[in-house]
Amino acid sequence: MTTVYDVRAQPLIDEVADELEEEFEAPEWSNYVKSGSDRDSPPEQENWYHIRSAAILRKIYTDGPLGVSRLRTIYGKREDNGHGPEHSGKASGKVIRTALQNLEKAGYLETEEGEGRKITEKGQSFLDRKSREVS
Numbered sequence: 001m002t003t004v005y006d007v008r009a010q011p012l013i014d015e016v017a018d019e020l021e022e023e024f025e026a027p028e029w030s031n032y033v034k035s036g037s038d039r040d041s042p043p044e045q046e047n048w049y050h051i052r053s054a055a056i057l058r059k060i061y062t063d064g065p066l067g068v069s070r071l072r073t074i075y076g077k078r079e080d081n082g083h084g085p086e087h088s089g090k091a092s093g094k095v096i097r098t099a100l101q102n103l104e105k106a107g108y109l110e111t112e113e114g115e116g117r118k119i120t121e122k123g124q125s126f127l128d129r130k131s132r133e134v135s
Contacts, residue, residue, distance in 0.1 A: 001132075002132045002135045004058060004061050004128065005062070006131060007135050009055075012127075012130060012131055013054045013058060014051070015134050016126075016127065016130050017050040017054040018050075019130065020053050021047060024105070027049070027098055030049040030095070033092065052095060052099055053102060056071060056099050056100065058127065059074065060118065060119050061123070064117065064118045065117060067116030072091045073091075076091045077089060104117070107120060107123070108120060108122060108126060109123060
């Protein structure tokens with residue numbers, strides 16, 4: 001049986017993002033916001049919100065349970081400080097929070113008290129099914 005661990009991440013995330021576009025719509029503000037304080041401009045891809053949601057779902061499957069703070073650190077990158085040394089920046093908490101809420105409404109995640117979000121059986125079978133399709 002093929003699982004998430006057996007396939008490459010990017011093709012799986014793309015396949016899951018296409019499916020999530022049918023599950024829920026991206027918020028109105030997602031066309032105008034940056035995906036983190038360390039970014040210079042908003043993402044250029046049309047479906048970047050669903051790609052981020054799919055990546056979060058996969059990350060919670062492999063490393064979960066995870067909370068917003070840990071996910072902000074994971075999806076952050078180096079922040080440019082001009083002449084000063086670079087430091088790690090954090091990703092947008094609003095984007096991650098709304099993605100987690102949408103995935104929870106769809107039934108793929110559930111809240112683990114004091115731990116963050118963890119994957120449900122429905123979410124696990126969904127990702128395993130998509131991994132079989134990708135492989």
